Amino acid sequence: MRKEENKKLTAAELPVGGIVEAGTAINFHTGSWRSQRPVWNKDKCISCLICWISCPDGSIKIVLNEKGTSVVNGIDYDKCKGCGICAKECPTKISAIAIEQERK
Amino acid sequence: MMKTAYSKGNLVAKTGNEVMAEALRQIEPDVVAAYPITPATEIVQIFSQFVADGTVKSEYVAVESEHSAISATIAASAAGARAMTSTSSQGLCLMWEMLYIASGLRLPIIMAEVNRAISAPININADHSDTMGARDTGWIQIYSENSQEAYDNIIQATRIAEKAKLPALVAMDGFITSHCMEVVETYPDADVKAFVGEYKPERYLLDVKRPYTLGSIDLQDYYFEHRYQLAQAVIDARDIILDVAEEFKRTFGREYSFYEKYMLDDAEVAIVIIGSAAGNVKAVVKELREKGIKAGVLKIRVYRPFPAKQIVKDLAHVKVIAVMDRSDxxxxxxxxxxxxxxxxxxSARVLGPKVLSYIYGIGGREFCDEQVVKVYETLGEVAAGLEKYSREVEYINVRIK
Amino acid sequence: MSAKMIEIRWHGRGGQGAKTAALLFAETIMATGMYIQAFPEYGPERMGAPVQSFNRISEDPIIIHSGIKVPNYVVILDSSLIESVPVTDGLDKSGKVIVNTSLSTSEVAEKLDISINQVYVVNASRIALETIGKDIPNTPMLGALVKVIGTLDIDGVLKNVKTKLMVKFRHKPGIVEGNLASIKMAFNEVKS
Structure with a gap:
């Protein structure tokens, strides 16, 4: 149980109509319940970005390279829930993402 | 001689459905989504003609069911539109789960509802089973005795709903009111538009600068607080309803409250009733008063929120009360x-009045003056201690044996 | 029921315009400064089926919304209904029946088994054919009803019917004239 329990909003404080502000995932480490983790191999990756577009949680990190092109830069383990879609979608010939048991 | 209550009012001969469609035209909501069902069909049929003729700029969404009608209305309202729909009977039933979603999301949707019995067996005539079934959905419910009230109520409901952030339905009795042509005073378009004003939602989904999530999961830790909020909102709607009625009276000259008291203040026997039958009861009371019988009527207009405290105050002095339900x-x-x-x-510890329960008019069963007289006779006998009265529901004008 | 209130029941067959007649009657009477109600009987709709519609007219606002049980006037658009429908239901001794028929008052009174003093006849179908060119008896019967009630303003009614029909048939002035002529003719011809 988190210590925030006693900080929960009251009916008077809650926004009406069940509105939840957008972008609040940034406040939480939603990757904490992961049982498997994807491991990215920088040398194999060709930055086709299929994993990036497939990830339901936006956990594939990308950056601009010197040519101004987006390239994969790693995996955001704070958000990644270990669904494995990135590994599945990574082109077979490349196999730049492997799935491993979570080490905790 | 016929007079208008409002200096710029216009007396017209219209049916309840026609005048409801007229109000919708004047309010000119951004979106109307509906599916036709007797006896409410004409409301949206006439309104869709206004849309086709270009007399309103509203978006009319012809959907494939009532479930879709209310879903589209909810979506439009969540997006920030002033959204309305209309239905009856089975149509309202098919909307069921979405009624709770409309109120839970606190969307000020307006519904023109025409009261009709519920199948089976199939019946298209008036009773209140449909809206009474929806009484705990978190919607404001306003009932109309006649076409004039239906027209005035839908105009007021628009303001009430948007201020209270709650959906509201305005009901009138199927066929008895919806298909009866009578004299109705309508107000100029500009004045109705000015009264309802422009709808400016605080938050809406199409506001791309302030995005938010709507309809998220809400479990043991927060759901209860949200439902408590909803229940409080319905309570708080009471003041809003009275404020809007007050402004309506100042603007258009007609007086409305939670309920109408007719000869009630000194009444010894009284009937509590909702809808079109109240007119007949008032007519009977007028005659009884001429005979010296202290009869009165309390006609409920706003059923949700239920004006409990006020009703108790106004009924406390009555010796015997009959509450007439048009649903079971x-x-x-x-x-x-x-x-x-x-x-x-x-709950208010007002235990003086004896209260009798009657059910009448189910499926449009005729309810006439003789039956009203008989109820008042019974009330009089109970008041005089002459009659051992029934502690159970009495059914009026049904063949039991 | 207020003594001043007049209650009317129309009998017709689906398609003959019993509902339209009640609505038109109400609208035109309202334009002469009286309160009105017009409502149909609600049931399955099909051509030729016996149908009813109703009117209330009164100097005072009308607050009752129950059905009409004891009509002051019964207007019968189709004389064949006399045989098949209880058209005199609820009629008391002061009630009057107006029938579209070529029969005499005594013949109709005998068929209906009521006093001859309660019966009025007019050949509205013939009048409609002569004036409108079609057997649509509802508008001429409106003229006959105004005459029999006696307290209504026929000129006001004609004026208001004209205004109303002009909107609907503004490209067919012949229809408007025909309808007005039919009302006048029935008003003059209806006899007791």
């Missing part, structure tokens, strides 16, 4: 209006 709860105990009235009296 099939609960093995008592129908809805009776339950609300008696619970209100009991």
């Amino acid at each position: 709860s099939c609960s093995g105990a008592f129908p809805p209006v009776y339950s609300d009235v008696t619970a209100s009296l009991y």
